[in-house]
Amino acid sequence: MIFGTPSPTARTSLRRSRAGVVLRPLRHRLPTEQVEEVALRTDDGVLLGLTRIAGGETERPAVLLLHGHTASADMFLLPETRNLVDVLLDNGYEPWLLDWRGSCRLPYNRDGARYTYDDVALYDIPHAVARIRQQIGERPLFVVAHCIGSLALSLSISAGLVPGLAGVVSQGVFLTPKMAGRTSLRMALAGELLKNRVDHIPVDFRTVGLRSKYTPLFALASRKADCPDPTCQILHNSAWGTGASLFVHHNLADVTHDRLAELLGPAPLWILPHLQRIALARSVVRWHDTDHRYQALPPNALDAAHRIDAPVLLLSGSENALWQDSQKLCHQVLARRQPQLDVTYTEIPGYGHLDTFLGRGAALDVFGHLIEFFEGHQ
Numbered sequence: 001m002i003f004g005t006p007s008p009t010a011r012t013s014l015r016r017s018r019a020g021v022v023l024r025p026l027r028h029r030l031p032t033e034q035v036e037e038v039a040l041r042t043d044d045g046v047l048l049g050l051t052r053i054a055g056g057e058t059e060r061p062a063v064l065l066l067h068g069h070t071a072s073a074d075m076f077l078l079p080e081t082r083n084l085v086d087v088l089l090d091n092g093y094e095p096w097l098l099d100w101r102g103s104c105r106l107p108y109n110r111d112g113a114r115y116t117y118d119d120v121a122l123y124d125i126p127h128a129v130a131r132i133r134q135q136i137g138e139r140p141l142f143v144v145a146h147c148i149g150s151l152a153l154s155l156s157i158s159a160g161l162v163p164g165l166a167g168v169v170s171q172g173v174f175l176t177p178k179m180a181g182r183t184s185l186r187m188a189l190a191g192e193l194l195k196n197r198v199d200h201i202p203v204d205f206r207t208v209g210l211r212s213k214y215t216p217l218f219a220l221a222s223r224k225a226d227c228p229d230p231t232c233q234i235l236h237n238s239a240w241g242t243g244a245s246l247f248v249h250h251n252l253a254d255v256t257h258d259r260l261a262e263l264l265g266p267a268p269l270w271i272l273p274h275l276q277r278i279a280l281a282r283s284v285v286r287w288h289d290t291d292h293r294y295q296a297l298p299p300n301a302l303d304a305a306h307r308i309d310a311p312v313l314l315l316s317g318s319e320n321a322l323w324q325d326s327q328k329l330c331h332q333v334l335a336r337r338q339p340q341l342d343v344t345y346t347e348i349p350g351y352g353h354l355d356t357f358l359g360r361g362a363a364l365d366v367f368g369h370l371i372e373f374f375e376g377h378q
Contacts, residue, residue: 021047021106021107023037023049023099023105023106024072024104024105026051026073026074026077026097026105027074027077027079027262028077028079028085029079030053030077030085033054034053034054035051035052035053035054036051036052036053036054037049037050037051038050038051038052038131038135040098040127040128040131042123042124042127043123043127044119044123046101046108046113046119046123046124047106048098048099048100048101048103048106048124048127048128049073049097049098049099049103049105049106050096050097050098050099050128050131050132051073051096051097051099052094052095052096052135053085053088053089053094053095053096053097054094055089055092055093055094057092059139060092060093060094060139061092061093061094061139061140061141061142061166061374061378062093062094062095062096062132062136062139062140062141062142063088063093063094063095063096063141063142063143063144063374064096064097064098064128064129064132064141064142064143064144065084065085065095065096065097065098065143065144065145066098066100066125066143066144066145066146066149066150066152066153067098067099067100067103067146067147067149068102068146068147068148068149068172068354069102069147069148069149069267069271070102070104070109070203070264070265070266070267071103071104071146071147071263071264071265071354072099072103072104072105072263072265073097073098073099073103073105074105074262074263075146075263075354075357075358076095076097076357077097078256078358080253080255080256080259081253081255081256081360081362081363082363083357083362083363084144084357084362084363084367084370085097086363087363087367087370087371088371091371091374093142093374094136096128096132098124098125098128100120100124100125100128100149100152101115101119101120101124102120102148103265104263104264104265104266109200109265109266109267109268110199110200110266110268114268114270114271115271116271116274116287116288117148117151117152117155117271117274117275117278117284117287118155118274118286118287118288118294118297120148120149120152121152121153121155121156121159121161121297122155122156122159122161122293122294122296122297124152125152125153125156125161125162126156126161126162129141129143129162129165140166140378141164141165141166142165142166142167142168142169142374142377143162143165143167143168143169144168144169144171144370145168145169145170145171146171146172146356146357147171147172147173147322147323147353150170150171150172150173150174151173151174151177151278151284153168153170154170154174154175154284154301155284155286155297155298155301157307157308157309157310158175158298158301158302158304158305158307158308159296159297159298159301159304159307160307161296163309164309164310165309165310166310166374166377166378167310167311167312167313167373167374167377168310168311168312168313169312169313169315169370169373170312170313170314170315170327171315171316171356171357172315172316172317172320172322172323172326172327172353172356173323173326173327173330174312174314174326174327174330175283175284175301175302175305175330175333175334176282176283176302176326176329176330176333177278177279177282177283177284177323177326178282178323178324178325178326178329179244179279179322179323179324180243180244180321180324182243183239183242183243183244183322184276184279184280186241186242186243187241187242187272187275187276187279188272188276197213198213198214198269199268199269199270200266200267200268200269201214201217201234201240201241201266201267201269202214202266203231203234203235203240203260203261203264203265203266203267204231204261205218205230205231205234206261217234217241218230218233218234220238220241221233221234221237221238221241222237223237224237225237226249227249229257229258229260231260231261232249232257232260235247235260235264236249239322240267242322244321244322245321245322245352245353246321246322246352246353246354247352247353247354247355247358247359248317248319248350248351248352248355248359251350251351251352251355251358251359251360251361252355252358252359252360253360256358256360263358273287274287281300283300283301283302283303284300284301284302285299285300285301286298286299286300302333302337305334305337305338305341306338306340306341308338308341310342311342311343311344311373311377312341312342312343312344313343313344313345313346313369313370313373314327314328314330314331314343314344314345314346315327315345315346315348315356315366315369315370316328316345316346316347316348316356317347317348317350317351317352317353317355317356318347318348318349318350318351319350319351319352320351320352320353321352321353322352322353323353327345327347328345328347330343330345331343331344331345344373346369348365348366348369350365351365351366
């Protein structure tokens with residue numbers, strides 16, 4: 001099996017590699033003394049990154065920010081624009097940024113033990129929440145989660161592993177993932193055709209060169225592309241070969257566009273079986289059915305949605321070409337199946353997926369909806 005138990009040799013190698021893990025430094029324009037790196041190691045031994053941004057006042061409500069797969073906490077700290085951390089600080093909140101094991105600031109997408117989203121839901125998110133609560137005490141704790149970070153959070157919260165949150169903002173997708181049929185098909189084909197050739201798809205053509213086993217992937221992504229940048233092509237024109245698009249191109253500032261290879265890292269192909277199962281079920285389902293360590297997670301997060309004990313804001317760009325109208329569907333399903341839940345849906349006109357956070361106008365067009373939601377649930 002792809003996700004079988006590592007051999008003793010592999011486990012020894014893994015312990016050695018984890019011991020030497022160093023997070024890539026965050027890029028920001030904040031004073032150094034305002035940024036606090038917090039040591040965080042999960043119960044299964046994985047080193048993560050947790051960053052607290054001090055706001056000066058000790059009684060600020062806290063907000064945990066969860067990035068998507070292959071992104072990192074950098075997506076919330078763009079120094080070239082007014083970013084989400086800026087807005088949170090200015091409105092009296094204390095941001096906490098988690099680099100879970102799928103972060104491009106960490107090496108696990110290319111090296112180390114393979115994982116599934118079960119691991120993120122069972123270990124990474126609950127451990128980060130517990131660590132933050134040690135620091136903030138009884139202050140309110142909100143969570144803002146993007147893409148796969150939001151999918152994993154849906155498993156955590158429906159399992160009762162992160163109770164008592166003041167509120168959740170889910171961007172892009174939550175309990176009812178919905179992809180275009182073409183995207184799901186291309187994802188399945190890529191997994192089968194490439195699994196014996198490569199174990200990840202890079203985004204930075206400069207690191208692989210012209211004569212590489214990855215060159216055909218970049219060539220395919222360049223077909224009918226309007227932008228000449230290979231990194232943009234494989235993300236905006238192809239979404240790692242799935243044929244979807246991750247953002248509306250003109251919503252990005254030029255500096256952000258030129259940083260795409262830094263903001264998003266390689267996508268591991270060995271994660272595709274779990275993602276395919278989720279896409280086919282149109283629900284967030286557990287991967288591990290027989291491993292007793294994961295029995296705390298529900299087999300299907302949607303079926304356990306009654307355990308959600310926090311208000312939820314479902315957010316999505318109107319042009320989300322990856323997850324389509326997943327959030328609108330989620331709102332409709334929950335209104336019918338769990339009418340007692342406090343769930344609202346907001347659509348951002350003219351935005352896609354990643355640009356709801358990376359867009360140069362996101363502070364004006366998007367972040368105000370988050371602040372309004374927080375202020376209404378304190």
